[in-house]
Amino acid sequence: MGRQRRRHPALEGIDAAALAEFRAGLRRRYTDDEILAELRASAVRLGRSPTMREFAGDPDAGVHPQTVIEHFGTWNAAKRAAGLQPRRFISREELVTQLRELGEELGRTPTVRDIEERRGRMASKSLIWHTFGSLAAALKEAGFDVPVGEERLERAIADGAVLARELGHLPKMAEWKGARARDVTLLSEWQVYRLVDVNPGAWSAFQFLVSQRLHEEGIEVRADGTVEAP
Template identity: 85%
Template sequence: MTRPRRRHPALEGIDVEALAAFRSGLRRRYTDDEILTELRASAERLGRSPTMREFAADPDATVHPQTVIEHFGTWNAAKRAAGLQPRRFISRDELLTQLRELGDELGRAPTVRDIEARRGRMASKSLIWHTFGSLAAALKEAGFDVPIGEERLERAIADGAVLARELGHLPKMAEWKDARSRDPKLLSEWQVYRMVDVQPGAWSAFQYLVRERLHEEGVSVAQDGALAL
């Protein structure tokens, strides 16, 4: 039975209405007109409608981009209100820069979930897919060590052999899932399952491939999947 997560005592004591009033007060530090004036001034300095990243890098802008989004819902909605043309097209280089900066923030290659969690702060996953064909291809072009195509299965088999040595037997799906929770660079168990695409029994087919790799490395694997190390 999973224990309910205990909240910090300070969180338990928060007055919901007082918190809402506090947040509202913070938002009132800038009026909508003040924010729109900031956007127009930044566009004039830049010579074009600013992206959120360009606005954040503008040393003369005093409003944070997140404040703009909180007031207007989205970055482009704010720019339209300011009479500025939203920049519908982001260059390939700009997309790659966004991915690299997100990777620096995370300390690893970004995932789809990471991108979706930053909706409004960076390009959409659909634009990345449209531009590069897949997130994996985009990440590889951005300089991340991300296998694509046949490389993905090859990497998964190699990772499976390493995990099998750690476990002393061929990895089960639940064990792979647990390993990935410790090492997010691993593919998910379902990515591996779908990639093998041998039905029925895709995971056992993957275990077979791992066993063959171990045999190549001189490791004997018993019928029940145990390794003779």
């Protein structure tokens, strides 16, 4: 299974109430009118309505994009309040950059859930799908290690063998779902189901493939699916 990223010890000790008070203090540093003035001034300098990335890169802008979002909810809502037209078009290069920056923030390959949780901060998943054809294609173009086709199934089988050794038996669909909740680098149970493409009984077919892999590794799998400890 994928390696869990270790949280920095300082993050474990953050007091939620103190953090909320700190953020509220930051918000009080700027009025809504001051932020809207910053947006309008940046638009004048750029000659167009700025994207979040352009505003962050504007050396004369005195407000961080995240502060804008904290005040107005979304980037486009702030631009509308400033009388600026939200830009509907985001280039392929900008989308790739957004995915790379998200990956750096997370310390791993982004998932659909990560993108959905950042609505307003980055492009929608529908725009990414429309531009690249799939999230996997977009992630590969952004430089992430994203398995496709047979490679995805091969990785799923390898992950299934690891999970089977941990559980002591071939993983059930619900157990795989639980494992993915702990490790988002795993494919979802439905992605695995569709990759196997054997009907009826796609999941049992996947378990069979996992049992074959375990046999290849010298580990016995009994008829009831239990795995003998090596």
